[in-house]
Amino acid sequence: MVEGYIPTSLSDALTELANHPYRLVAGGTDMLVQHHNLKTLPINFKQDVMYIANLSELQGIQEEEEFITIGACEPLESILEHPATPKLLKDTILEMASPAIRHAGTLGGNIANASPAGDSLVPLYLMNAMLEIQSKDRTRRVDIKEFITGVRKIALEPNEIITKIILDKIDFTKATFRKVGPRRSDAISKLSFAGAVTIQDNLVMDFRIAFGSVNITVVRHPEIECQFITKTVQELKQNKEHIVSLYREYIRPIDDQRSNKEYRKQVSLNLLRQFIDTI
Ligand SMILES: Cc1cc2nc3c(=O)[nH]c(=O)nc-3n(C[C@H](O)[C@H](O)[C@H](O)COP(=O)(O)OP(=O)(O)OC[C@H]3O[C@@H](n4cnc5c(N)ncnc54)[C@H](O)[C@@H]3O)c2cc1C
Structure with a gap:
């Protein structure tokens, strides 16, 4: 039977992930579609799952002098409403899904899903977005174009979580x-x-x-x-x-x-x- 784990902190999540191969779930809006099962409920996951959307370390938007940092589990709708969000990203999120899906779906989930049709990827590539990725023992930063390696393929180890998306503040004409x-x-x-x-x-x-x-x-x-x-x-x-x-x-x-x-x-x-x- 598939087990679910709900960590209480990022450090708890990373420690657990170092010992056990969980599939991460944030908003679940991609995962539930990919693993839905018309014959039975609940959803047919093939691997134990870890629910990370509740972790405060993965939420929030910070504006610094030269950067904007968005928590990987910040819901798309909150990013849309935040005054620091670049207009190009807001214009993109407005075209994504519906308000109900945007309240659950996250930016980190859209990136990690690595669909060729993932809408946020287009402005994120344009803005040279950097991703902060953490495991129990290290934190690294990677350019989004090096992170996405193919259709639904990403350079993420099983013990890692995307924690932040970092954008330069650029005033395009x-x-x-x-x-x-x-x-x-x-x-x-x-x-x-x-x-x-x-x-x-x-x-x-x-x-x-x-x-x-x-x-x-x-x-x-x-x-x-x-x-x-x-x-x-x-x-x-x-x-x-x-x-x-x-x-x-x-x-x-x-x-x-x-x-x-x-x-x-x-x-x-x-x-x-x-x-x-x-x-
Ligand atoms: C009705 C509907 C309409 C949609 N419309 C659009 C649309 O217009 N445009 C669009 O681009 N998408 C659309 N989507 C897809 C989806 O809503 C988005 O891709 C959303 O951003 C996914 O985020 P999530 O948090 O729900 O991801 P989840 O489903 O929770 O996860 C998706 C993948 O990312 C991984 N993951 C999640 N968070 C992390 C993390 N922090 N670190 C590492 N891995 C992580 C998961 O393991 C999983 O593999 C739609 C979906 C539905 C159901």
Whole structure:
């Protein structure tokens, strides 16, 4: 029979995890869908589970001079309502699930689930999010793009927990998240797009582009972005079709029940064009 463990502190959780291979549950909104069993109740977990959403060390949002730190088990809805949350992340969370799911679902859960359609991953890649990860014996920090290694694959040891998400405070001139799904809410993305730009004295000082649901994980290429730093806004716009052509080879979507690859590719590149047009 599957056992459940509810730790009373992070230290208790990490000690228990060092001795026993538990499956972590935060809001449970991904886990319950993945392990639901139409024939029987309760849910058909294959491994003992540890419930971590109640741990105060994994909650809260702290604003420092240069960073914002979000607890991995902070519910999406609280992140949406917090004044320190970057607007780009708020705009993204507003497009995720429904308020009821957002009250339970967490940012840490969305990251660890590592779905190619995980919406928060797109702005988090764009903002170079760092993750703090703890085990009983060490704390490490890793860039989100090194943490997610493939479809539902992450670089997390069985004795580790994601504790925090750390974001640089960046004042973009313009930052946009666009999601294309079958309906406005409670819909998994067919594709998503985020763009951000910082303009000073008509010069492009920062230019970032990320696409979701069009490859095994988020598509972001800083080596393309940096080619347009210190160009004027007019030069950037004149290069629109060239920029689209540079991303074309990296947009490699699949056909599935939500959409087909031609549609995903065409609409993703159109969202890039629209973003450049509106700078
Ligand atoms: C109706 C519905 C609509 C949805 N709509 C969207 C949507 O629009 N966009 C979207 O991106 N997602 C959507 N989701 C998916 C889900 O709600 C989100 O991915 C949510 O953020 C998951 O968080 P959670 O806390 O519920 O994760 P859980 O289900 O608790 O966990 C998910 C995975 O993360 C691991 N995990 C959780 N926390 C940690 C941690 N701190 N450290 C290490 N591992 C951890 C778990 O072991 C598990 O493998 C939807 C789900 C439902 C049911």
